[in-house]
């Protein structure tokens with residue numbers, strides 16, 4: 001066995017594996033990431049991100065760069081075949097996390113930003129052209145790697161499979177995919193305008209044309225994304241160059257744009273029934289896949305990475321029991337499940353509008369869950385009945401330091417206090433390494449309704465709200481029971 005046992009091994013250096021590598025490395029853990037390919041994937045699959053991902057990226061100090069290379073979306077329209085809106089979603093400039101709720105990026109560029117930052121971590125080993133061909137769930141976990149020059153083996157305490165839709169790791173842990181019964185073929189076209197043209201720059205359109213469903217999304221800078229549903233019996237062969245330009249003709253033409261790629265994808269919806277086997281986990285597309293109507297596939301994977309990173313860190317540092325890792329699937333699966341249902345529902349809403357134009361009726365089979373991402377429904381937090389606990393806590397600027405609240409708390413548990421804290425509680429907080437912020441900002445009015453103290457998890461989910469000192473002591477002792485924060 002080689003001498004080196006990495007804290008974490010990650011198979012797959014796509015956006016999810018790259019983000020997880022960065023997060024764990026930034027926490028000082030030793031990480032090895034393995035990818036069978038070299039360099040970022042050239043295909044611009046994902047195009048849309050959200051504020052929770054921007055929060056995660058800010059832990060890698062790359063959010064400013066991501067925003068600078070993205071486009072803010074202002075509206076999404078569901079329209080008839082003539083582009084007249086049936087329904088419009090207005091997107092605010094910022095949400096409670098203080099970031100744009102929707103942002104359009106170019107995936108190869110985003111992955112390059114994440115990977116460039118990862119080069120700063122000396123404790124991160126990146127192995128490319130390295131295919132994981134065999135794993136053993138031993139202690140440590142063994143990964144056998146095939147490389148065209150030399151085969152090798154690496155060892156790690158925990159392994160995370162971020163190896164995409166055909167995940168080798170998912171198959172190894174014998175997880176089954178639960179199918180949501182949504183399979184549609186769409187042709188996805190990425191184009192770049194070469195001249196200034198009159199084309200909607202900050203409004204996306206879901207065109208519910210009864211003759212063919214279509215999507216237009218204005219990407220960052222001159223990138224434009226078009227998607228067209230294949231009709232019954234159509235295959236990729238039916239899409240000649242001429243046909244593709246015909247489809248694009250309401251927006252762009254050969255004189256003002258060039259096509260980067262036109263690929264037929266099978267949009268699919270499924271989720272793994274098992275996300276962990278002892279010291280092996282799966283995350284990202286390895287654990288779930290969804291149609292891109294909500295633009296949330298990659299985002300769901302980035303949420304997995306954020307959820308897993310701090311838990312693995314606390315366990316490796318001896319500050320939490322192994323059973324904390326059970327909360328990974330408990331917390332993430334219902335959320336991913338909901339997101340898949342929503343993505344499927346948006347596809348079905350497009351069908352529904354298109355049937356309306358034909359004068360026919362169509363009833364979506366997918367459940368509607370409202371527009372707001374759901375709370376954690378199972379896992380580790382206090383009583384969520386107030387609708388605030390177990391949801392992402394807001395982010396706000398701190399007047400005195402120039403930092404924002406996320407930067408102030410970093411990866412620590414945090415306490416926000418409206419009242420002066422008694423000495424004995426201050427002492428406990430210090431021993432537990434909980435960062436304290438005394439603030440009574442108007443932005444926190446809702447949170448401080450019938451509460452004086454707010455406990456925040458490292459992933460910035462609200463853990464508890466307490467009114468009295470004794471309530472707070474109880475919440476702290478619950479926290480200490482679960483985590484051994486006292487060092």
Ligand SMILES: Cc1cc2nc3c(=O)[nH]c(=O)nc-3n(C[C@H](O)[C@H](O)[C@H](O)COP(=O)(O)OP(=O)(O)OC[C@H]3O[C@@H](n4cnc5c(N)ncnc54)[C@H](O)[C@@H]3O)c2cc1C
Pocket residue numbers: 011012013014015016017034035036037041045046047048049130131132133162163164165167168188265283284285286292294295296297298299300301
């Ligand atoms: C048309 C389209 C539009 C989309 N739009 C959006 C969107 O707007 N927003 C959004 O959030 N998501 C979107 N998605 C989904 C998004 O692209 C994926 O969810 C995301 O890329 C998945 O990232 P990942 O890191 O989990 O997997 P991948 O990007 O698939 O990366 C997996 C990596 O694992 C490597 N690998 C696999 N097996 C091995 C092995 N045995 N050994 C070593 N390496 C291995 C691969 O080489 C690859 O680099 C879209 C998808 C499509 C197809």
